[in-house]
Amino acid sequence: MKKTKIVPANGRLALLLPGMGAVATTLIAGVEAIRRGLAKPIGSVTQMGRVRLGKRTEGRSPLVRELVPIAALEDVRFGGWDVFPDSAYDSATHAKVLEPSLLEQLKEPLSAVKPMPAVFSPDYVKRLNGTHVKKARSKMELGEALRDDIRSFMKAEGCSRAVVLWCASTEVYIEPSAVHGDLASFEKGLAESDPAIAPSMIYAWAALKEGVPFANGAPNLTVDIPALEQLARKQGIPVAGKDFKTGQTLMKTTIAPMLKARMLGLEGWFSTNILGNRDGEVLDDPGSFKTKEVSKLSVLEHILQPKLYPDLYGHFDHKVTIHYYPPRADNKEGWDAIDIVGWLGYPMQIKVNFQCRDSILAAPVALDIALFMDLAARAGMKGIQEWLSFFFKSPMHAKGLYPEHDLFIQQSKLKNTLRYLAGEELITHLGLDYYEEG
Numbered sequence: 001m002k003k004t005k006i007v008p009a010n011g012r013l014a015l016l017l018p019g020m021g022a023v024a025t026t027l028i029a030g031v032e033a034i035r036r037g038l039a040k041p042i043g044s045v046t047q048m049g050r051v052r053l054g055k056r057t058e059g060r061s062p063l064v065r066e067l068v069p070i071a072a073l074e075d076v077r078f079g080g081w082d083v084f085p086d087s088a089y090d091s092a093t094h095a096k097v098l099e100p101s102l103l104e105q106l107k108e109p110l111s112a113v114k115p116m117p118a119v120f121s122p123d124y125v126k127r128l129n130g131t132h133v134k135k136a137r138s139k140m141e142l143g144e145a146l147r148d149d150i151r152s153f154m155k156a157e158g159c160s161r162a163v164v165l166w167c168a169s170t171e172v173y174i175e176p177s178a179v180h181g182d183l184a185s186f187e188k189g190l191a192e193s194d195p196a197i198a199p200s201m202i203y204a205w206a207a208l209k210e211g212v213p214f215a216n217g218a219p220n221l222t223v224d225i226p227a228l229e230q231l232a233r234k235q236g237i238p239v240a241g242k243d244f245k246t247g248q249t250l251m252k253t254t255i256a257p258m259l260k261a262r263m264l265g266l267e268g269w270f271s272t273n274i275l276g277n278r279d280g281e282v283l284d285d286p287g288s289f290k291t292k293e294v295s296k297l298s299v300l301e302h303i304l305q306p307k308l309y310p311d312l313y314g315h316f317d318h319k320v321t322i323h324y325y326p327p328r329a330d331n332k333e334g335w336d337a338i339d340i341v342g343w344l345g346y347p348m349q350i351k352v353n354f355q356c357r358d359s360i361l362a363a364p365v366a367l368d369i370a371l372f373m374d375l376a377a378r379a380g381m382k383g384i385q386e387w388l389s390f391f392f393k394s395p396m397h398a399k400g401l402y403p404e405h406d407l408f409i410q411q412s413k414l415k416n417t418l419r420y421l422a423g424e425e426l427i428t429h430l431g432l433d434y435y436e437e438g
């Protein structure tokens, strides 16, 4: 297989985060802690993952970062935007994800990361009232100001490349409309400040105009519209999204493929969560929750394929709720009551009680997405990066395809893409050759 030409990861990489709340600051603090040898990058595929190459008898399983040129953590420089002016240190302290004793050790680097003023609209996030926001006459001017920010940051930090990763609050639910349909309509809409252009779309437009990859960690539409896909392809830049796959959906996309693999039926899946961080507060608004709900609900339909298996999955009930419950802060607790059906129609139940930490799960996913997006850009991969579906609840996909939600198919796709980039044979797991007579 031919090795893909990949530009080496020389020089510094700017990782620019719209939204410097719990996830973003847990990511920044984590990378600073790992650089100082205070912690291990647990949960990160780019840092700890390995890919098997060749036959099982060859014993070749290099680290991902040995197989393909991933930017070194030492070369990453963090920046971002927020509607509050708090530094990453103050924001991390407020988020209460990490121990104060760890944050104290990282006070200097975290205090130095100060958000730039945000592009924000209370029409899109109703529960926040930020003051650290840009003012301009049009959405186009706001986009130009973000482009200036990206350039100035890269210059000040001596970065040769950048990635923008949306870690800001979930915006209210909107459906794609005419202004999102193509690039010309979108740019006209920016100039006329069309209300259907969300702040997150302005960030995505600014990044792509600057030739910078953009990924979306929240479920808002953002870059998942034809206009911005067109811009990404035109610029030769990768885009990815949507919505980090972390807690309950990670569980769901692990258990549902097992049910289908064994032809076990499903009567119903009831999922509920309590969450007390700022994300939980924003999701308490029905508009923002609707965006999240759509993202969470679609996974079972796509994995279980009720049309192909009507007797097993033709009529299951699926409910998802999130309750804002401040005492739990970032320590989300999720319950799943799963009613399944076995041989001769006998009912059985599975209960899952996941006591997780939202941002502890999300931070390594955010890091991997950012580093893989930088790799994709250097490998000349443009437009939607479906091979990164592994990290997303609502993976972006080409028109006419359905999204792939099954975690194990997603993982095979990810690993085979890495083998492909490195010019290694893809692995089919057929394995008959091990049993052929010599």
Ligand SMILES: NC(=O)c1ccc[n+]([C@@H]2O[C@H](COP(=O)([O-])OP(=O)(O)OC[C@H]3O[C@@H](n4cnc5c(N)ncnc54)[C@H](O)[C@@H]3O)[C@@H](O)[C@H]2O)c1
Pocket (backbone or CB within 6 Å): 018, 019, 020, 021, 022, 023, 024, 081, 082, 083, 084, 095, 118, 119, 120, 121, 125, 128, 130, 166, 167, 168, 169, 170, 171, 199, 200, 217, 218, 219, 243, 244, 245, 246, 247, 277, 278, 279, 282, 358, 359, 361, 362
């Ligand atoms: N933690 C997880 O497991 C997880 C999983 C999937 C998705 N997400 C999504 O990731 C996002 C971040 O989660 P979090 O827990 O860090 O939330 P958070 O509320 O702690 O942080 C979000 C930050 O974004 C800022 N913000 C809002 N609108 C902005 C704008 N237009 N520009 C710049 N900043 C803006 C807010 O002020 C806040 O500081 C949320 O949308 C959440 O739904 C999180």
